[in-house]
Amino acid sequence: MAVTLRDVALAAGVSPATASRALDPDASAAPRTRDIVRQAAEDLGYAGNSAARSLRTSRTDTIGLLLPDVRNAFFTDLAYAVDKAAAEAGRTVMIGNADEDCHAQDRYLNTLAKHQVDGLLVVPQGGASVTLRKVVAANPTVSIDRDAGLGVPVIASDSAGGMGELVDHIVALGHRRIAIVAGPQSTSTGRERLRAVAVRLSQHGIGLGSEYLVEGDFQLASGIAAAQQLLGLSTPPEAIIAADALMALGVLTVMRRRGVRIGEDVGIAAVDDTPWFEVLDPAVTVVAQDTAQLGEKAVAALLDRIAGEDVDTTPIPTRLVIRRSLGETAPSPSGESPLGSPIDSAPGSLGESPPDAPTDQRNGRATTQPIRLRNPGRTVGESTFTTHNSEETTHG
Amino acid sequence: MAVTLRDVALAAGVSPATASRALDPDASAAPRTRDIVRQAAEDLGYAGNSAARSLRTSRTDTIGLLLPDVRNAFFTDLAYAVDKAAAEAGRTVMIGNADEDCHAQDRYLNTLAKHQVDGLLVVPQGGASVTLRKVVAANPTVSIDRDAGLGVPVIASDSAGGMGELVDHIVALGHRRIAIVAGPQSTSTGRERLRAVAVRLSQHGIGLGSEYLVEGDFQLASGIAAAQQLLGLSTPPEAIIAADALMALGVLTVMRRRGVRIGEDVGIAAVDDTPWFEVLDPAVTVVAQDTAQLGEKAVAALLDRIAGEDVDTTPIPTRLVIRRSLGETAPSPSGESPLGSPIDSAPGSLGESPPDAPTDQRNGRATTQPIRLRNPGRTVGESTFTTHNSEETTHG
DNA sequence: CTGAAAGCGCTTACAG
DNA sequence: CTGAAAGCGCTTACAG
Known part of the structure; x- marks a missing residue:
């Protein structure tokens, strides 16, 4: 059915072993052979079979991410950050939703285990269930946000x-x-x-x-x-x-x-x-919370863990964003926060572009420049990560 | 390293073939043998190796879900519904985030292809890219929400x-x-x-x-x-x-x-x-939009597609929820919608429990009964699915 | 630089 | 009902 390495080898006139090496950037192959094989693979639409590959190498280049609730924006932001960091490291993320249900969590954990993920990122819920302990014992694991006493590194705010x-x-x-x-x-x-x-x-x-x-x-x-x-x-x-x-x-x-x-x-x-x-x-x-950093650090920690290295579990600073829901006084209804300078004049990543910077809509991909926030609230604390809002604005 | 079927077979005193059958509910094995093997598997913590399994069977019981933007709540709700429906059908969902970027979409599509998913659920973005067409041609696919002219069934509102x-x-x-x-x-x-x-x-x-x-x-x-x-x-x-x-x-x-x-x-x-x-x-x-039904129908459609059956692509009705942002007049500031009866008295899934039904918090799982919505807005249209809000309340 | 061969862990006709 | 055997597609020491 699908194109196999054997097909590619045949088309290129080499052995499967050589074809395999030619397609592997880290293996040695004659430049000429490499070209021919690559061309053949391209022509035939060779995709590879990760089941075979991982059966052989016992690696999957996949990491599992277990979330308690995909409908909670915090976890969704986290997933976004994890996915991004993992992609940069050449790993694919399998997201699992425990749906705030220990049963569902166990079920997913089992699937992940069967799928031989290289490592596990979990935001555990409830205590450390038997299944959780078992799976954690068998796979390099890093906990995010929550510490369930699993004896694994915890990346948290x-x-x-x-x-x-x-x-x-x-x-x-x-x-x-x-x-x-x-x-x-x-x-x-x-x-x-x-x-x-x-x-x-x-x-x-x-x-x-x-x-x-x-x-x-x-x-x-x-x-x-x-x-x-x-x-x-x-x-x-x-x-x-x-x-x-x-x-x-x-x-x-x-x-x-x-x-x-x-x-x-x-x-x-x-x-x-x-x-x-x-x-x-x-x-x-x-x-x-700085979900972007949380996600990045978690992926880095897991990769370190897989490599058997020490991981950095320093808590990530949060950031108090003062707005007006606590009765903070405000000088004008639509105005700036009374407690600090507006972000327009703050140093950092914002305030570069005019407030009316238009959206570039070619290909449905906005390339809008950051927009000045007129009412961003004052920031207190050590961290300097961008606000959720400015992030949305910047990345949108 | 990990426990293999061979280990289980050895421990149970049977051949790997028999062990395999004993663990497969659909295969024939002596009840006695079944028990012994199951016990051994349990004792050893046998999880199975899905790479080997799918290499052999060329099935993975996995479906891929390609989303344009995980941070958009609509897609997140959809993912939730898909995951749920898929789990009920014994399938695991691999969620991919294209991040509103065709490049990222192509990258993910390739990983999914390599991973030999049984089928693909896509919410395509941009036109039908070459990669998209290629992957769609090679895998049973159903499109959700958007029609990119792929020639596959589209489940949409x-x-x-x-x-x-x-x-x-x-x-x-x-x-x-x-x-x-x-x-x-x-x-x-x-x-x-x-x-x-x-x-x-x-x-x-x-x-x-x-x-x-x-x-x-x-x-x-x-x-x-x-x-x-x-x-x-x-x-x-x-x-x-x-x-x-x-x-x-x-x-x-x-x-x-x-x-x-x-x-x-x-x-x-x-x-x-x-x-x-x-x-x-x-x-x-x-x-x-009725994301729950969208998700369910999409999974059903994909399963049908995989089985080579016809699929139902009737558009799913939307629902106009009238609130007050268009200047609809309101009798009282916190009051009911002026245009229709409050949901309390409407037939259907709501209004069963008192508004102050407490949350049961054992194990962090709320079992709150539906709460009456005082300001739910009037509903117009054919569909009867629950509002987002009441749904959250019910499932919470 | 390349090929022949072995083997990853599993399932499934094929015999018995 | 059970076992021996083949083979899924790939990678990688081992020779050459």
Whole structure:
């Protein structure tokens, strides 16, 4: 059916062994032979058979990426970054969706194992299941975002630092009754973010009452349920921190339906940024994770791991993007952030082109230059990665 | 290294052939033998080697899904649906991201070809490239959403119908100066949606001036550029239709920055729904596609195609979700849609549980019952699939 | 630089 | 019901 190496060899008048070498840039072959074989391969439309190849070499040049929820933009951004970094390293990524379900996770893990991926990138959910442990033991693995106690390197953001900054900011704004819609305590990020908030709060002499702590599951519905609970309290919080964007969306949904004025009646802040947060009125203050760097570092770490080298697991700094959802004062309705200079005048990757730079539409591929952000929010923190929004603008 | 069938056979005291049969539910083996072999496989942690298996059988039980942009929620929802349907059919999905780049698309197509996927699901971009044609010729393929003239079945929404309904609605609202941020005219959806709008407009005796037509590329930046252009016109449009959610987001971003009041100064509507549209104030009126059905049908079609059967390519109805971004009047700020009955009282899948149904958080998996939607917007059209929002709520 | 040969792990007619 | 054998397509020591 499909064209085999044998066919190519026959057409080129050489042995399959020579054809194989001629097609392998790292093998030795006479330049002349190389040309002939390549031509034959081209002519016949030879694609190769990766099953045969990997059966022989026990390598697949494929890495598996196990995600808890493909519909969560944070993971999608991560997948994007991983895919990009992997492609640059000549690896293909197989994305698996656990659908926030341990069963589905195990199922996918098994497929990946069968497929002999060279390595595994996992954002584990729940504890370390038996299947997870088994597969991890058999494959070079790096964990991203979450630490499930697998004994593998973990590439993650410095959640604690980010949450600390956020709490400082909220307290500085004068809020005292602060609630958190936490992530599932079965995840390290869920635990870590909650812990960091509680600790920093107590450093400010503020307690975290049990009625102000609701555990969600990082998905939309749990944010809705949590907001209903918090907003129904006889003394509702002044500010709500949501441990991810989806739960924040749930909270926002309830606020809107109940006519609660965001930033006035109750403030809200979230972990993870999305372009949507900037379009809301008021725009939502967030602790942004650097998904691009997370993805790059994870791939690099896995490659190191496969090569048997040490990996760098320094946490990646987050970035506090201050907008107006916590009642931050603003000089003008459509104006700039009152707290910092607009990005137009900031050093760095933006502000090169005029705000009205048109989109070049040939071939459906935009080559738009970066556009100045009039209301980007102020940035606090060490990192200098571009905002989600400017990134979208730049890469779009 | 890894456990092979041979190891299992040895441990079970049978031949590899028998071991293979014992592990295959469809092969014949003595019940006793079956048990022993299964036990041995279990004990040794036998996973199988899919490379060897597919080399032998020339099947991989894998299907490839080629997406133009993993960061576009529409495609992500589609991927989710495809993955789910494929899993139910015992297939694993390899997701490839073309990153809106024909080069990346070709690269991925080649990997998929090498990996001997059983079939291909593609959302093509640009024209039918040589590589695309080649790979499509060599593999059972079904196109989703877009028709690139590949001569393969296309599973898509009835865009034209949806756009027609939307235009009727906009015109009924009294708008006459109507602009469109169209998708790239290199895609069938881009062309189709534009054409449907123009045609229906002209049926209402309304022309589509060239200054009111901007071509985007389905990505965020092009929506920003388009809005800058449209809003800078001496006579700006009364209503803007964006051909997808990302471009709508771009338009909304510019509106917000310029202080343009949505639905009052200028109305906006989009194709594709996302939970974010409902949280915006005013919530955005959309033509929603049924990604769940799109995914299911596509997988079914591919399976049929692989089996050599005929496939059903009836377009899937879209659904007009009327909210308030076009200046639809509303009786109360947080209230129900004025145009129809609230979903609470509508027949169908919603309204079973009390609005405050709590989230069950054991194991990080929410089991929340559907929550009544107070502001779901009225639904027009034939289809009865659940809204994006209620879906999230239900599945969350 | 090139060819003949072995073998990766599996499945499946072919006998029995 | 079971085993011995062949072979899927490729790569790579081993000779030459």
